[in-house]
Amino acid sequence: MSMAPTGPLYLLRHGETIWNRAKRLQGHKDTPLTLRGVQQAEAMGKALARELDGMTPALFFASPLGRTRQTAAIIADSIGHDPETIVFDDRLKEVTFGIWDGLNIEQLRADHSETWQRRLDDKWRFVPPGGESYMQVADRVGDFLTYLPAQRPLVVVAHGAHNRVFRGLWRGLEPAEFLALDEPQDGFYRLNPVGFEDFIQA
Amino acid sequence: MIYLIRHGETTWNRIGRLQGQADSPLTLHGTRQAEAIGRALQPLVDGNYFQFWASPLARTRQTAAIICDVIEHDYEAITFDDRLMEITLGARDGYAGWRELARDFPDEAEIRRKDPWNFRHPKGESSQMVQDRVRPLFEHWKNLGGTHVVVSHGVAIKILRGLQLNLNEQETFALDRPQEAFHRLCDNRVEIIEVKLP
Numbered sequence: 001m002s003m004a005p006t007g008p009l010y011l012l013r014h015g016e017t018i019w020n021r022a023k024r025l026q027g028h029k030d031t032p033l034t035l036r037g038v039q040q041a042e043a044m045g046k047a048l049a050r051e052l053d054g055m056t057p058a059l060f061f062a063s064p065l066g067r068t069r070q071t072a073a074i075i076a077d078s079i080g081h082d083p084e085t086i087v088f089d090d091r092l093k094e095v096t097f098g099i100w101d102g103l104n105i106e107q108l109r110a111d112h113s114e115t116w117q118r119r120l121d122d123k124w125r126f127v128p129p130g131g132e133s134y135m136q137v138a139d140r141v142g143d144f145l146t147y148l149p150a151q152r153p154l155v156v157v158a159h160g161a162h163n164r165v166f167r168g169l170w171r172g173l174e175p176a177e178f179l180a181l182d183e184p185q186d187g188f189y190r191l192n193p194v195g196f197e198d199f200i201q202a
Numbered sequence: 203m204i205y206l207i208r209h210g211e212t213t214w215n216r217i218g219r220l221q222g223q224a225d226s227p228l229t230l231h232g233t234r235q236a237e238a239i240g241r242a243l244q245p246l247v248d249g250n251y252f253q254f255w256a257s258p259l260a261r262t263r264q265t266a267a268i269i270c271d272v273i274e275h276d277y278e279a280i281t282f283d284d285r286l287m288e289i290t291l292g293a294r295d296g297y298a299g300w301r302e303l304a305r306d307f308p309d310e311a312e313i314r315r316k317d318p319w320n321f322r323h324p325k326g327e328s329s330q331m332v333q334d335r336v337r338p339l340f341e342h343w344k345n346l347g348g349t350h351v352v353v354s355h356g357v358a359i360k361i362l363r364g365l366q367l368n369l370n371e372q373e374t375f376a377l378d379r380p381q382e383a384f385h386r387l388c389d390n391r392v393e394i395i396e397v398k399l400p
Contacts, residue, residue, distance in 0.1 A: 018267055018277045032264040035240075035271035038233045045230070066260050070227040073213050077230035083213040 045078020098130025
């Protein structure tokens with residue numbers, strides 16, 4: 001018999017990166033955090049330390065991409081958690097836009113207006129060339145959630161689009177609602193229990 | 203004028219784990235070191251034209267991005283050059299520490315002790331090999347003149363300072379690798395600029 005987990009899961013996004021600022025899609029490509037981004041990571045770390053109030057996370061997960069590794073290290077230091085024990089999980093990686101990874105969003109819209117329109121027509125199922133649809137990402141995030149350990153509290157450091165899918169599945173939303181969620185970098189979500197979330201401002 | 207800056211403290215630096223060309227991210231402390239270096243560098247390069255060079259490893263990219271924001275330089279204008287990467291320990295990159303390495307591979311440790319400059323870990327580089335790859339870049343900066351800001355690594359920077367001062371192998375090997383200071387190569391001198399953390 002397993003007990004229903006009590007205690008929260010904290011879901012954080014990495015701080016602002018060079019390409020976030022330049023409005024370029026990152027996907028599975030990567031750039032480091034800006035000065036503002038490291039300040040956001042530190043502020044989120046401090047807010048998480050207040051939330052945990054002396055507790056230590058049972059498990060700390062992060063996406064293995066560079067920007068989440070960098071953010072996770074700052075958060076771990078801020079809450080006194082050993083960064084060597086962070087568990088990197090590929091299912092937490094950002095949505096990849098395939099050959100569009102690294103492109104400026106406005107440029108993409110201008111150069112590939114037809115494909116872009118097809119994306120807007122069905123964002124959930126649309127697969128960018130060489131990339132993933134949100135629906136495919138929901139499969140791997142769903143897999144992560146299905147096998148989520150029962151210990152709490154948990155900390156997860158991942159990505160903007162990824163975290164929308166994560167929160168959507170957690171709350172049992174419809175696909176259209178997933179896509180309308182926000183992607184803050186100045187705070188994070190406390191998910192507890194299944195179906196509910198609260199925003200924690202950093 | 204050449205400014206040589208080592209990346210800030212990483213999670214592996216803190217626990218003594220060997221990085222080489224493997225990588226770990228900056229700690230919170232390392233992030234603050236990078237920002238402090240940027241603040242100290244800012245008045246030195248303010249209003250001057252300079253070129254920004256960096257090693258493409260993650261810890262130097264992270265350090266360079268923070269410095270760029272502080273000195274208001276475009277990160278996208280950095281030239282990432284593989285020759286500025288850290289010495290690789292090959293098969294031993296990421297090893298737990300020097301003590302563990304000596305314990306597990308005593309024969310290699312003995313060879314290294316006798317001739318540290320030319321020693322290579324399996325599939326790794328010697329200090330001589332690193333000097334051979336950074337020398338052309340060093341000479342390129344000297345020929346170009348002007349100001350160059352360089353973000354690189356402990357061993358690579360020691361070797362660049364050794365070239366500047368015409369040091370021999372032992373003297374170069376004995377140099378330090380500070381993270382709360384950086385070096386300025388000017389004429390035939392090397393100056394150290396200490397930074398204060400807030």
